[in-house]
Amino acid sequence: AQKVTQAQTEISVVEKEDVTLDCVYETRDTTYYLFWYKQPPSGELVFLIRRNSFDEQNEISGRYSWNFQKSTSSFNFTITASQVVDSAVYFCALSETGYNKLIFGAGTRLAVHP
């Protein structure tokens, strides 16, 4: 069965701190896709990144970086030099190839304080 676990329910940091959000997944498929979404207070989910199971390269986009490790079934997300605008709920999600149905983790609420 597919499952996504985000063990950190809430994280609180002070601005400019680095913070890592953990994501551990379970799947029997050899081909799958992993996603991160941000949910600001306005409610809609904003897409951040998609990674397929054959691409284990880490990715950096500005202050955001992602560490994908198949050996530990993890897809962690790091925000460097956090800002107040980063405050949101962040979701990790998994989908099987050919299907766009997303299996979401419970989310991690990040609060960045000035």
Next chain:
Amino acid sequence: DGGITQSPKYLFRKEGQNVTLSCEQNLNHDAMYWYRQDPGQGLRLIYYSQIVNDFQKGDIAEGYSVSREKKESFPLTVTSAQKNPTAFYLCASSIPGLNTEAFFGQGTRLTVV
């Protein structure tokens, strides 16, 4: 601007009443989805549709119904059979079959009073 529009943003329903949530997209996506979000939980899939006039149940379809008569529209009806309907409902769309990212609306918060 292309996007997904959900209405209304807030909805109140009396127990025993059916209520319909609207979802419209102008992204020309074939696939559309309804998710439910409860506090402290991730999103759970209610129904999804890969093409017009076709839809499938998700993980928590009981007490809900949908229709897909037009590509742009995927309304969700919360029926009186749904025992705990108070939640935040999110609609999404995507290009089917390619595992591309889904685009989400701003959600409808339904409260049963």
